[in-house]
Amino acid sequence: MAVELAPITDADMPAVAQFLHENLNTRVPVAAWTRAMRMRWADDAPNHGFFLAADGQVVGANLAFYSDRTIDGRTERFCNLGAWCVLDEHRAQGVKLPLALLRQRGYHFTDLSPSGNVVALNRKLKFVDLDTTTAIVPATPWPTAHGSVRVSADAEELAASLTGADRQIYDDHRTAAAANHLLITAGRESCYVMFRKDTRKRVRAFATVLHVGNPDLFRRAVRPLGNHLLLHHAAVATLVETRIAGGQPTGATLLSNPRPKMFRSDSLDADNIDYLYSELTCLPW
Structure with missing residues (x-):
């Protein structure tokens, strides 16, 4: 044949x-x-x-x-x-x-x-x-003290806040089916985050971060981010590669076998x- x-x-x-x-x-x-x-x-x-x-x-x-x-x-x-x-x-x-x-x-x-x-x-x-060293941050089901950090998925707020390369990335992925978009703000700082829901060990309850616009703020805000992901996306943990986060977030542990790329x-x-x-x-x- x-x-x-x-x-x-x-x-x-x-x-x-x-x-x-x-x-x-x-x-x-x-x-x-x-x-x-x-x-x-x-x-x-x-x-x-x-x-x-x-x-x-x-x-x-x-x-x-x-x-x-x-x-x-x-x-x-x-x-x-x-x-x-x-x-x-x-x-x-x-x-x-x-x-x-x-x-x-x-x-x-x-x-x-x-x-x-x-x-x-x-x-x-x-x-x-690629170096896919991956940190995992379990979500906590109770509020944590995180000062003025706020996490929003509001499309109008994202469009109004993002500029430059992050705005272009957001516009290019607004209709991408697996891409979810968040804005972290803390005072005058902000951070655009793109993530997808993933399955691990047959459980589709993990948020995998694909893009971080402000790594410093992201690492500081990973706990309130995790709370948001748990409450709004049923994600029990956040997965982020250290090359994306600019380092290992506080309180995170590293996976022993990260997925290759x-x-x-x-x-x-x-x-x-x-x-x-x-x-x-x-x-x-």
Whole structure:
């Protein structure tokens, strides 16, 4: 049976979304897969990834999320490798999918949710591991003394308060399905926080921080933030990488086995890599 490799176009999205729902994660509805693929952060994105087809049926897919970012005054093009799934009977051809993505020139590549054998494969493909040292801060169900610190999810307040790069990030992710937005204020200081809900050990009760606009304030305010997340998002703990928080928040402990994240670039280093404009922001699972 011949297996064909092709880029995922808009017309292919319904079939690919159905395939991923049935074969990768049934908890993610078809509509959620489709919505994630529709996110566009680059006007000239060449595709939504690649897929394998046999007898007109999707038998494998690897999503991709493209973005144009400004780094040190230059426009840099990113390709985030997303969900990857291949039917067992076609697994031998599955590597064609990431290889097709990596053959695209002019991009920096990230893989922010590799699992299992993918990590070792990525290393063979010249991906580099990011430092994902992760702190966990359990939420407390009772108020803590935190002075003038206030946490708000009000969209109007966020839009009115954010400026510069944080305002651009907020605007670009307002419709991203997995991205949740908060504003921490303390006196004249403020901090924009983006987070997603995550599942650990089959329990979807963790808030994973993806972006911190003011690391110093964030580390001081992590306890009231945790209270807010518990009360409004049923998150029993906050997870944040020390590279995002600018250090280990007070009262936090470090995970013994943080989840890996990887990137491949000829010119950028780890300090230039974040988790925005990616599958992590637009696909809840």
